[in-house]
Amino acid sequence: MAQSPSKSAKSRKSSKTKDAAGSDEFALHSLQEAHEASPRYDASPEEMLQFYEQMLLIRRFEEKAGQLYGLGLIGGFCHLYIGQEAVAIGLQSALDNDRDSVITGYRDHGHMLAYGIDPNVIMAELTGRQAGISRGKGGSMHMFSTEHKFYGGHGIVGAQVSLGGGLALSHKYNEDGGLCLAYFGDGAANQGQVYETFNMASLWQLPIVFVIENNQYAMGTAVSRSSAETEFHRRGTAFRIPGMDVNGMDVLEVRNAAEIAFKHVRENGGPVLIECNTYRYRGHSMSDPAKYRSREEVKEKRDHHDPIEGLKKTLIEAGKSEEDLKAIDKAIRSRVSEAADFAESSPEPEARELYTDVLVETY
Numbered sequence: 592m593a594q595s596p597s598k599s600a601k602s603r604k605s606s607k608t609k610d611a612a613g614s615d616e617f618a619l620h621s622l623q624e625a626h627e628a629s630p631r632y633d634a635s636p637e638e639m640l641q642f643y644e645q646m647l648l649i650r651r652f653e654e655k656a657g658q659l660y661g662l663g664l665i666g667g668f669c670h671l672y673i674g675q676e677a678v679a680i681g682l683q684s685a686l687d688n689d690r691d692s693v694i695t696g697y698r699d700h701g702h703m704l705a706y707g708i709d710p711n712v713i714m715a716e717l718t719g720r721q722a723g724i725s726r727g728k729g730g731s732m733h734m735f736s737t738e739h740k741f742y743g744g745h746g747i748v749g750a751q752v753s754l755g756g757g758l759a760l761s762h763k764y765n766e767d768g769g770l771c772l773a774y775f776g777d778g779a780a781n782q783g784q785v786y787e788t789f790n791m792a793s794l795w796q797l798p799i800v801f802v803i804e805n806n807q808y809a810m811g812t813a814v815s816r817s818s819a820e821t822e823f824h825r826r827g828t829a830f831r832i833p834g835m836d837v838n839g840m841d842v843l844e845v846r847n848a849a850e851i852a853f854k855h856v857r858e859n860g861g862p863v864l865i866e867c868n869t870y871r872y873r874g875h876s877m878s879d880p881a882k883y884r885s886r887e888e889v890k891e892k893r894d895h896h897d898p899i900e901g902l903k904k905t906l907i908e909a910g911k912s913e914e915d916l917k918a919i920d921k922a923i924r925s926r927v928s929e930a931a932d933f934a935e936s937s938p939e940p941e942a943r944e945l946y947t948d949v950l951v952e953t954y
């Protein structure tokens with residue numbers, strides 16, 4: 592099965608603790624201990640198939656988005672999620688969609704698809720069409736769905752973490768029982784506002800799960816070149832936030848961590864920090880030639896750690912046939928083509944849309 596792409600053995604060892612239950616140290620490490628005791632979520636055959644379909648939908652959707660970008664149909668920035676699919680699916684499949692909120696950065700198409708939002712409206716948003724989820728005015732980086740309590744899609748690195756703290760405060764203030772899932776990258780993890788948010792979230796025991804999607808790079812900078820502490824799951828320790836070190840290339844491990852973290856937050860109130868070790872196969876954005884890493888490095892991840900291939904293996908071991916899985920892929924490819932056709936044939940927003948959703952004076 593897919594293994595953590597980089598440093599799992601080292602970090603797993605480091606997070607072990609011999610402290611007695613009840614001590615501060617134990618509280619900080621107890622979630623990791625629980626995760627390691629049985630790291631893969633015991634999914635039913637239906638759930639497993641659903642995870643497979645959802646991850647494959649993200650993969651095929653992103654491949655198509657890359658093609659449309661190449662054809663000049665997508666303007667502005669476009670950051671693909673290929674390689675990281677297990678993170679969004681593993682976590683978001685465990686949410687209570689009636690109560691919980693989600694916020695992330697600009698690499699956000701996969702998080703939208705994880706909600707089951709119609710691929711047509713996501714592709715229409717990417718191509719700047721009226722039928723897009725933000726009426727074509729947000730584009731790739733600014734997806735948003737209040738209906739699903741998905742609060743974006745943010746282009747300012749790290750800003751979503753503080754906004755996520757605000758969402759968590761609103762869950763607590765309104766006593767709605769919800770939690771906020773706030774995703775950010777390894778690069779964003781070095782921002783000052785992240786630690787201000789950690790402090791307040793822990794002090795006020797806000798219901799928030801911070802998720803660092805450690806895809807090993809921030810634009811062209813490898814984590815080891817930018818981060819004094821590359822074990823990102825430890826970064827909450829100074830604020831008494833329990834950390835979890837998770838293999839982000841295995842959807843069942845991510846889901847398992849989500850179950851433990853969400854339960855902890857719902858029962859105890861306070862924040863949890865999850866580091867998902869993952870890898871992005873494509874460049875930072877569509878304009879990145881990715882010269883800062885070797886082809887061999889990428890190939891090694893694709894060949895030996897791919898989250899979709901990993902789950903496929905588990906499904907086959909559980910009795911699913913190769914033919915059935917091929918048929919699923921075929922159906923997903925045609926669903927994605929349909930979304931692209933829909934987007935391409937949809938009208939652009941009308942000129943009067945320039946004057947809607949614009950904040951003037953006070954609100």
Ligand SMILES: Cc1ncc(C[n+]2csc(CCOP(=O)(O)OP(=O)(O)O)c2C)c(N)n1
Pocket residue numbers: 698746747748749775776777778779780806808809810875
């Ligand atoms: C405040 C701010 N600084 C710099 C940038 C430019 N920038 C965009 S993405 C990025 C790298 C972020 O890397 P990471 O947090 O690891 O996320 P990833 O792209 O890997 O998902 C930078 C520096 C920005 N958008 N906002």
Ligand SMILES: [Mg+2]
Pocket residue numbers: 776777778804805806807808809810
């Ligand atoms: Mg990164």
